Amino acid sequence: MSSRALSEPNLLARAAGTLARPMLFGRRNQREAFERQAEKVFPAIVGTALRLTRSREEAEDLAMEAMVRAYEAFDRFDGSNFKAWMLRIVTNLYINRYRQRQRGPQLGSLDEEGMMEPVGLSEEIPDRILFDNMVGSEVERALAQVPDDFRTAVILSDIEEMSYQEIADATQVPIGTVRSRIARGRSILRRLLADFAMKEGIIKQGASE
Amino acid sequence: MIDRNDLHALADNELSSEEQASLLRELESDANARVEYQNIVAMKTALKQSSTSPECGELWNRCQARLNELDKTKRVESFVGR
Numbered sequence: 241m242s243s244r245a246l247s248e249p250n251l252l253a254r255a256a257g258t259l260a261r262p263m264l265f266g267r268r269n270q271r272e273a274f275e276r277q278a279e280k281v282f283p284a285i286v287g288t289a290l291r292l293t294r295s296r297e298e299a300e301d302l303a304m305e306a307m308v309r310a311y312e313a314f315d316r317f318d319g320s321n322f323k324a325w326m327l328r329i330v331t332n333l334y335i336n337r338y339r340q341r342q343r344g345p346q347l348g349s350l351d352e353e354g355m356m357e358p359v360g361l362s363e364e365i366p367d368r369i370l371f372d373n374m375v376g377s378e379v380e381r382a383l384a385q386v387p388d389d390f391r392t393a394v395i396l397s398d399i400e401e402m403s404y405q406e407i408a409d410a411t412q413v414p415i416g417t418v419r420s421r422i423a424r425g426r427s428i429l430r431r432l433l434a435d436f437a438m439k440e441g442i443i444k445q446g447a448s449e
Numbered sequence: 450m451i452d453r454n455d456l457h458a459l460a461d462n463e464l465s466s467e468e469q470a471s472l473l474r475e476l477e478s479d480a481n482a483r484v485e486y487q488n489i490v491a492m493k494t495a496l497k498q499s500s501t502s503p504e505c506g507e508l509w510n511r512c513q514a515r516l517n518e519l520d521k522t523k524r525v526e527s528f529v530g531r
Binding site: 267271274275278279282283284286287290300303304307308311312377378379380383394397398399401403404419420422423426429430 | 453454456457458461463488489492493495496497499500501502503505508509511512513515516519520523524
């Protein structure tokens with residue numbers, strides 16, 4: 241072997257050739273694998289971010305940050321449910337980044353555990369009639385008015401179809417709290433929609449099926 | 450009286466088969482609870498149907514550009530040996 245072959249620059253180049261290239265290809269493969277899955281769920285991530293933050297600008301920041309976090313942690317993804325994993329990241333980020341800015345108790349959070357309403361005793365406005373006359377934007381507007389904790393649970397359950405356990409993991413609360421937040425969130429939403437429908441004359445109080 | 454949360458859990462398919470069977474038996478004899486259950490299902494359907502996916506093609510492109518930057522940084526770091 242010539243002395244040139246063993247010179248320091250050549251050794252470095254050979255080391256780079258044997259070590260850096262597989263690392264490069266490994267990362268490229270990882271990127272492709274990540275993008276294949278991320279592109280499919282990206283609209284859901286952005287939609288959830290929008291519904292959580294209620295601001296286009298904050299939602300874009302949140303979605304972008306979630307993508308970066310997910311990509312950096314992709315080698316730790318267990319391969320089971322990518323969408324649920326991404327939604328957990330975006331929800332966690334939202335809770336940590338945005339909600340900590342808020343001071344004081346959340347509207348509706350004070351009575352979270354003592355909020356049971358007796359079945360069938362609320363105003364009997366048939367929801368089928370109510371919802372048949374609503375358009376998507378009205379439902380979305382009402383959803384935006386639901387207090388944070390309840391809105392988050394309802395979004396993850398009813399729009400993203402996550403299980404209670406997945407929602408509990410994403411929001412870092414016990415499963416019993418998820419159950420009550422979903423029930424309470426839907427109840428608030430229903431009331432908001434009923435108020436809207438009555439104001440707009442879509443339904444009259446005491447209407448029946 | 451039926452627990453309202455159980456009706457939501459039934460609509461969300463979150464009850465065990467035993468709990469589900471028991472609640473369905475109770476619902477047979479409770480007209481108010483049946484209406485409430487139907488309302489919950491209607492609410493879920495309305496929410497799902499009303500949710501539209503936002504336009505996010507441009508944001509996706511920006512995300513890819515951000516990931517490109519990340520990859521570039523990692524490549525440089527791996528060559529530099531940090």
